[in-house]
Amino acid sequence: MLFLLRASKYVVGAAFAGVLLLSFYIGVSTVISSPPAATAEEEFHLHPKHLSLSSDGPFGKFDKQQLQRGYQVYKEVCAACHSMSLVAYHDLEGLGYNEAEIKAEAAQHDVPAINPETGEPSTRKALPSDHFPSPYANETAARGANNNALPPDLSLMTKARHGGAAYVYSILTGYKNQQGYKNEKGEVLLEKFPTAKTPGGLHFNPYFANLNLAMPPPLTQDGQVTYAPGNPKPTVDQMAKDVSAFLVWTAEPKLERRHATGIAVAIFLLFATVFAYLAYQNIWREQKAKVRVTGALEPENQAKSRRAKGKAGIAG
Amino acid sequence: MATKASAGVTDHSEGTEGVRRRDFLNVAAVSFAGMGVVAVALPLISQMNPPADVLALASTEVDISKIASGQAIKTIWRKQPVFIRNLTPAEIQAANAVPMSDLRDPQSLAERTKPGKANWLITMGVCTHLGCIPLGTGEGENRGPFGGYFCPCHGSAYDTAARIRQGPAPRNLDVPEYEFVSDTTVRIG
Amino acid sequence: MSFSWAKPYEPKHPFMKWLDERLPLPRLAWGSVGGGYPVPRNLNYFWNFGFLAGLFLTIQIVTGIVLAMWYFASADGAFNSVEHIMRDVNAGWAMRYAHMNGASFFFIAVYIHIFRGLYYGSYKAPRELVWMLGLVIYLLMMATAFMGYVLPWGQMSYWGAQVITGFFSAFPLVGEPIRVWLLGGYAPDQAALTRFFSLHYLLPFVIAAVVILHIWALHIPGSGNPTGVDVKDEKDTLPFHPFYTAKDGWATAAFVLVYALFVYFAPNYMGHPDNYIPANPLATPAHIVPEWYFWPFYAILRAFTVDFILPAKLWGVLAMFGSILLLFFLPWLDKSPVRSGSYRPVFKRFFWLLVVDILILGYCGGAPATPLYVGLSQLAAAYYFAHFLIILPLISKFETPLPLPNSISESVLHGEKKEAAPVGAPAHSTTVAG
Numbered sequence: 001m002l003f004l005l006r007a008s009k010y011v012v013g014a015a016f017a018g019v020l021l022l023s024f025y026i027g028v029s030t031v032i033s034s035p036p037a038a039t040a041e042e043e044f045h046l047h048p049k050h051l052s053l054s055s056d057g058p059f060g061k062f063d064k065q066q067l068q069r070g071y072q073v074y075k076e077v078c079a080a081c082h083s084m085s086l087v088a089y090h091d092l093e094g095l096g097y098n099e100a101e102i103k104a105e106a107a108q109h110d111v112p113a114i115n116p117e118t119g120e121p122s123t124r125k126a127l128p129s130d131h132f133p134s135p136y137a138n139e140t141a142a143r144g145a146n147n148n149a150l151p152p153d154l155s156l157m158t159k160a161r162h163g164g165a166a167y168v169y170s171i172l173t174g175y176k177n178q179q180g181y182k183n184e185k186g187e188v189l190l191e192k193f194p195t196a197k198t199p200g201g202l203h204f205n206p207y208f209a210n211l212n213l214a215m216p217p218p219l220t221q222d223g224q225v226t227y228a229p230g231n232p233k234p235t236v237d238q239m240a241k242d243v244s245a246f247l248v249w250t251a252e253p254k255l256e257r258r259h260a261t262g263i264a265v266a267i268f269l270l271f272a273t274v275f276a277y278l279a280y281q282n283i284w285r286e287q288k289a290k291v292r293v294t295g296a297l298e299p300e301n302q303a304k305s306r307r308a309k310g311k312a313g314i315a316g
Numbered sequence: 317m318a319t320k321a322s323a324g325v326t327d328h329s330e331g332t333e334g335v336r337r338r339d340f341l342n343v344a345a346v347s348f349a350g351m352g353v354v355a356v357a358l359p360l361i362s363q364m365n366p367p368a369d370v371l372a373l374a375s376t377e378v379d380i381s382k383i384a385s386g387q388a389i390k391t392i393w394r395k396q397p398v399f400i401r402n403l404t405p406a407e408i409q410a411a412n413a414v415p416m417s418d419l420r421d422p423q424s425l426a427e428r429t430k431p432g433k434a435n436w437l438i439t440m441g442v443c444t445h446l447g448c449i450p451l452g453t454g455e456g457e458n459r460g461p462f463g464g465y466f467c468p469c470h471g472s473a474y475d476t477a478a479r480i481r482q483g484p485a486p487r488n489l490d491v492p493e494y495e496f497v498s499d500t501t502v503r504i505g
Numbered sequence: 506m507s508f509s510w511a512k513p514y515e516p517k518h519p520f521m522k523w524l525d526e527r528l529p530l531p532r533l534a535w536g537s538v539g540g541g542y543p544v545p546r547n548l549n550y551f552w553n554f555g556f557l558a559g560l561f562l563t564i565q566i567v568t569g570i571v572l573a574m575w576y577f578a579s580a581d582g583a584f585n586s587v588e589h590i591m592r593d594v595n596a597g598w599a600m601r602y603a604h605m606n607g608a609s610f611f612f613i614a615v616y617i618h619i620f621r622g623l624y625y626g627s628y629k630a631p632r633e634l635v636w637m638l639g640l641v642i643y644l645l646m647m648a649t650a651f652m653g654y655v656l657p658w659g660q661m662s663y664w665g666a667q668v669i670t671g672f673f674s675a676f677p678l679v680g681e682p683i684r685v686w687l688l689g690g691y692a693p694d695q696a697a698l699t700r701f702f703s704l705h706y707l708l709p710f711v712i713a714a715v716v717i718l719h720i721w722a723l724h725i726p727g728s729g730n731p732t733g734v735d736v737k738d739e740k741d742t743l744p745f746h747p748f749y750t751a752k753d754g755w756a757t758a759a760f761v762l763v764y765a766l767f768v769y770f771a772p773n774y775m776g777h778p779d780n781y782i783p784a785n786p787l788a789t790p791a792h793i794v795p796e797w798y799f800w801p802f803y804a805i806l807r808a809f810t811v812d813f814i815l816p817a818k819l820w821g822v823l824a825m826f827g828s829i830l831l832l833f834f835l836p837w838l839d840k841s842p843v844r845s846g847s848y849r850p851v852f853k854r855f856f857w858l859l860v861v862d863i864l865i866l867g868y869c870g871g872a873p874a875t876p877l878y879v880g881l882s883q884l885a886a887a888y889y890f891a892h893f894l895i896i897l898p899l900i901s902k903f904e905t906p907l908p909l910p911n912s913i914s915e916s917v918l919h920g921e922k923k924e925a926a927p928v929g930a931p932a933h934s935t936t937v938a939g
Contacts, residue, residue, distance in 0.1 A: 009838060012831075013894025016824055017887040023811040024883035031876045058770045086588050090372045129372040152782075156588075159773060160781035209791065251781075254591070254598045261599070262769025268355070269762040272348040276755035279345035283751045287546065287743060345754065359596035363571055367593035 040196035044183050046206045048163035048170040053245050058263070061256050062249055064096040069227055070246025071095060073239050076225050077218050078154065081146060083134035086155035087250050090128040094253050102128050109133055147201045149214035158244070159251040165244040167207070172240035174207035175217040181206070375505035377497065380436070388453040390441055393492065393504045397441030399453050399465070400502070403476065408434055410463065411477035418481075421488045425477040428491050438502065439478045439489035443467040450474065450489070465489065508543045508727065510739040511536070537724055543742035544749055545730035547917045551625075552728070553756040554618040559716060560757060561611035566709050568604040569653075576656065578702040580695045583658035584783045602772040608650055609775045610764045612798035615643065623835075624856055626733055626844030631726045633836040638719040640832055642712055647799070649708040652701040654796060655693070659780030664793045666693040666701075672806075675822040692786060732909065732916050733844025740914040792873050800870025801863050802828060805889070807874055808882040824886065831893050838893055841901035848907040852900050855892060862888045 054063040071092070074084070089106035097105065106126040111133045113124035126133065136142035142150050158164040178198050181189045183206075189196060198204045202212040222235045232238050248255070376393045380400060383389055388401035403411075411425040429436060441449050445467065451457040452465035452474075460466025460473035462481045467473075472483030479488040494504045514535040516522045525532055535541040575594050577586035590597035619639070622628055628636035651669060655662045670693065673684040689696030727736060736742055743749075767774065775797055779790045795803055802825050809820035831838075839852075846853045862885050869882040910916035 009834070009894045009898060012827075013890050016827065016890040017895075019811070019813050019820055020808055020824075020883045020887040020890075022813060023809055023817070024880055024887070026811050027876060027880050027883065031880075036876065086585070086592065088369065088372065090368070091592070129369065156781040160778050162778055258598060258602075258769055258772075262765065265355075265765045265769060266762065268348075268352070269758060269765055272345075272352060273755060273758040273762055275341065275345040275348050276751075276758045279341045280751040280755045282341045283747050287748070345751075348758075349754065359599055360567065360571055362595045363597060363600060364574065365595050367575075367589065367595065367597070369589065369593045 040189065040193040041209065041211055043185075043187065043192065044181075044189050044196075044206055044211060045209060046170070046174070048166040048207060049173070051166040051169045051241065051244065053165060053241075053248060055245065055248050055255055058259060060259060062094075063245065065231065066242050066245045067095045067249050068097075069231055069234075069239075070242040070244070070249075072227070073219075073225050073243040074154070074246055077239075078243065079132075079135060081135055081142075081151040081215075082154045083136075083151075084132045084155050084250060085134060085153055086131065087253075088129060088131045089126060091253060094249065099128075106130060112137075147214065151215070154247060154250065156251045158247045165248045168247055169240050169244040170207040171205060171213070172217075172219055172243070173237055175203060175205050178204035375503055377501055377503045379500060380502055381500035385435070390453050397449055398492065398504060399437075399439050399441045399478070399489070401437045401439075401453070401478075403435045403437055405435075407463070407476040411475060411479075414475065414477075414479075420480050420486070423477075423479060423488055428477055428479075428488070430496060433496065436502075437478060438494050438504065439491050442490070443469065443472055443485055444480065444487040444489065445470055445472050445483070445485035508736070508742065510742075511543050512541050512744060514539075514541055537720065537745075538750070539746045540744045542724065542745040543736070543739075544728050544745050545736055545741055545913050546743045546748075547730050547732065547913050548728070548749070548752075549731050550756060551617065551621040551731075553753055553760075554614045554621065556753045557614040557757060557760050558611060558618055560761075561607055561614055562709065562712060562716065564607045565604060565611060566713070568600050568607060569706070569709065571600050572604055573706060576702075578656070578699050580658060580698055580784075583656060583698060587657045599768070602768045605776065606764065606767045606772060608653065609796070609798065610760075610767075611646065612650070614760070615646065616798075619643070620860065623859070624846040624853075625729060625731060626839075626841075626846070627729045628835045629839070629841075629844050630836065632723065632729065635719060635722045636836060637833055638715055638722055640829070642715050642719060644829065645708055645712045645715065649705055649712065650796065650798065652705040652708075654780075655698065655701050656705065657780060658698065658784045660782045660784055660788075660790050661777050661780040661793070661795075663693055663784035663786065664790055665795055666697060668793055669795075670697075672822045672825075675816070675819045677819075729844065730913055731845060731847060732913060733848065734909055734911075734913055734916070737912045738914075741912060794871055797867070797871060800868070801866040802870070804866040804870035804878075804882040805886045807870075807879060808886040810879060810883075824890070828886075828889060831890075835893070835897075839897045839901050841904065841906070843906040843909065848909055849900075849904060850907065851904045852897075855896055855900065858888070859892050862892070 054061055054066070074082075089102055092102050092105065093099075106128050109126045109132075110123040111126045111130050113122055114120070115122040136145065139150060157168060161167045163170070178189065181204070183189070196211065198212045202214055203216055204211060205213045219236045219239050222233070224236075225234050225239055227234045252258075374394065376391070378391050378398075378400065380389075380402075383400060383402045385402050386404045386407075388399055391398050391400060408425065416422040416424070425434060425437075428439075441453070443450050446469065448467050448469040450465035450467040450472070452459040458466045458468070460482075462473050462475035464474040464476045464478055464481075467483065467485065470484050472485035473481050474485075474489060475481050477488075480486070492504050494502055497503050514525070514532040516525050516531065521531060524530070572590060575586060575590045575597065577583060587601065590601050592598075594600075622636065622639070651665070655666045666688075670684050670687055673687065674680040676683070685691060687697075688694070689700060730736075777794065777796075794800070805828050806821040806825040809817045809824060811817055813820070815823075841849065841852070843849055846856055865881060865885045866889065869878045869885065872878040
């Protein structure tokens with residue numbers, strides 16, 4: 001009986017290991033006999049372009065003027081299809097607007113409301129306390145207007161995608177003509193993967209994981225948005241950068257506060273660590289000094305001991 | 317200072333100087349820990365304060381153009397009821413006729429309204445006794461013996477200037493901070 | 506425990522005497538973490554991680570209670586309530602990031618703490634129960650962390666809940682009814698969310714209670730030490746306060762500094778972007794992965810791809826649970842009387858192989874399930890089971906350990922490795938002055 005109990009561990013171990021090695025063997029033979037085919041997505045997908053923003057890094061800060069330009073691009077180009085429901089008008093003080101400007105800005109937009117006399121659904125002018133209204137009443141309406149695709153809410157977009165702002169910037173500036181498109185190895189997409197032709201209603205963009213995106217290029221020409229004087233020229237590249245920077249703010253309005261607090265906390269903890277370490281050494285000094293040698297040491301340890309004594313200025 | 321590690325005798329030459337240095341280090345380390353605890357406690361306590369979206373609703377604008385003389389409406393400000401009443405000339409006269417010595421909480425109608433807008437009485441709709449909502453704003457509601465508001469919970473009676481005249485309430489109905497943005501719009505808070 | 510030289514608690518202040526006669530809490534503190542608890546004098550920094558784990562439990566409870574003041578456990582409102590915390594609540598972003606990263610650091614501390622136990626034989630007699638209570642804490646931590654991750658109701662929250670509760674349907678007959686009972690529905694929805702919130706709030710307090718038992722069980726024999734040799738007399742120990750309070754103090758400051766760097770400068774590094782997308786039951790993410798601390802087990806789960814008597818899915822689930830459950834038997838799988846890996850050369854090599862193996866499993870668990878990573882997981886998982894169930898028992902039967910030092914104090918006070926007098930060998934000098 002005891003023997004069975006003792007043997008059970010070997011049996012269980014052998015069973016799990018055995019089934020795993022069997023799976024491994026079958027897996028390897030499958031890969032050798034029918035190697036998995038390369039896919040268009042693997043071969044032609046591009047990693048995001050490099051984008052440097054003022055908000056990058058532990059000391060990053062927002063460029064409020066850029067944020068204001070980005071907000072303008074959002075309003076005039078993106079807001080037609082994309083909601084931004086987590087941002088409220090009063091949050092715009094983070095862009096440098098004052099109370100009066102925010103009130104005026106809000107009043108330019110309508111939000112759903114109930115008519116106080118008839119009870120029918122209607123609209124009213126937005127207040128600073130309101131969140132940005134959605135362009136569509138609900139998901140069905142959104143899909144109906146966009147070929148069954150749902151334009152996602154943009155509030156958290158730079159936190160909800162690998163690559164963040166660089167990804168958004170790459171998508172916006174990355175639309176390409178699929179005809180004759182080559183990757184870095186020089187392979188032509190449509191020659192290598194003829195079935196990967198962009199279906200109707202989609203648009204080819206190698207920065208998108210599936211290569212074909214439902215959103216048509218939103219920024220098509222320079223000057224699509226007119227920037228106020230004193231700003232850089234609104235090229236497609238500039239507008240894409242600005243709206244990407246704005247989306248970093250919408251995803252993380254407390255970024256500057258977080259960085260500032262972090263620096264203070266890190267310095268405090270650095271001092272605390274140093275003081276605490278010195279206090280620890282202080283308390284342990286006598287105990288650590290009790291390392292004491294009795295009798296003759298091995299030759300290599302004799303040398304170590306001589307060196308240590310020399311350093312401490314002890315004779316002998 | 318070198319410690320004589322090979323001798324069996326404890327070295328006292330560091331003496332009092334060393335003790336003071338040691339104490340300082342320990343005290344410094346513990347006080348940093350203490351500062352850390354306080355620094356952590358502060359945001360933990362402050363997070364219970366109203367968040368930004370509640371603070372954004374801290375003031376409301378109300379359209380008063382539809383309130384006829386002698387009528388009152390109830391509206392909401394900071395999640396509490398506010399009474400906005402358009403006083404009739406008779407009500408204004410009655411309010412001004414009351415001597416200060418008759419009032420538990422002496423205030424004149426002029427102190428409770430804006431100059432040139434004596435007919436607009438804007439007060440909280442919360443009885444200052446224990447917080448019930450007094451009657452008197454709606455058509456046909458009981459306005460109590462003083463013709464203002466009447467609280468059904470414990471019988472506090474307010475006059476035409478919403479001042480306490482009878483019953484357990486200690487203070488007149490509170491007048492919130494407000495201003496006339498225009499002749500037809502009031503901003504409360 | 507029964508160290509005769511432990512300094513007794515002697516209250517001087519009249520109030521402290523009064524309190525001691527009625528409710529001896531200060532006496533309890535003195536005897537467990539104060540001047541009255543003798544601890545081996547030779548502990549290294551791997552012994553700091555138990556305290557750090559307890560600290561992070563406290564951090565999680567405090568930040569969690571605060572977050573619960575603002576969180577709204579509704580399928581419609583949960584995601585937005587978390588964003589409300591991030592944007593509008595005073596210091597809400599700090600609480601949320603502290604709680605999110607606190608979970609990761611809790612697991613980092615616990616994993617180092619567990620590996621300390623594996624290397625130094627902390628699970629061996631008479632500390633078997635300390636080990637098993639620790640495993641109970643670990644299982645409770647995993648349940649708590651899983652449920653906590655569901656609460657923001659992002660894509661990974663929802664789909665992680667789908668996958669993990671889907672495990673139960675692997676069990677024949679009873680599996681599906683258990684799954685539906687767990688969820689209160691056919692898929693993660695309002696019922697699952699509210700009950701996960703309730704249990705997520707409850708379990709940390711259960712963990713705290715088990716932690717008290719874990720420390721109590723430890724304090725009966727007293728703490729282990731890197732040599733694995735028992736404490737013999739007063740020379741071997743130092744009182745916990747001030748020696749180990751000071752050591753824990755500075756190591757805590759350093760560890761919390763690293764934690765703060767993540768919270769303030771890389772708060773989303775250990776997370777997954779997909780959880781910033783609101784849950785959509787109709788759209789599966791490209792790669793469903795749990796949080797990093799579950800990756801080794803996820804790799805074991807996905808490693809079984811072949812039906813052999815049992816379906817592959819059931820093998821995966823059994824192996825995943827089995828990989829933790831077998832640890833309960835460790836004191837009886839590894840019966841070598843020598844505790845510390847320092848004196849077990851063969852064991853030591855396999856231990857490091859295990860560490861590398863678990864790191865590989867972890868990496869594969871977070872990677873997409875392509876043939877390369879699945880293949881690696883299969884080999885690594887096979888080694889994992891072989892290590893505990895076959896290799897360790899055999900090693901403990903056939904290994905010749907190195908000679909142990911006579912005592913802790915001799916191994917410390919002689920200072921040089923070769924000077925530590927081995928049991929039975931002629932010592933250079935047996936008397937230690939002072």
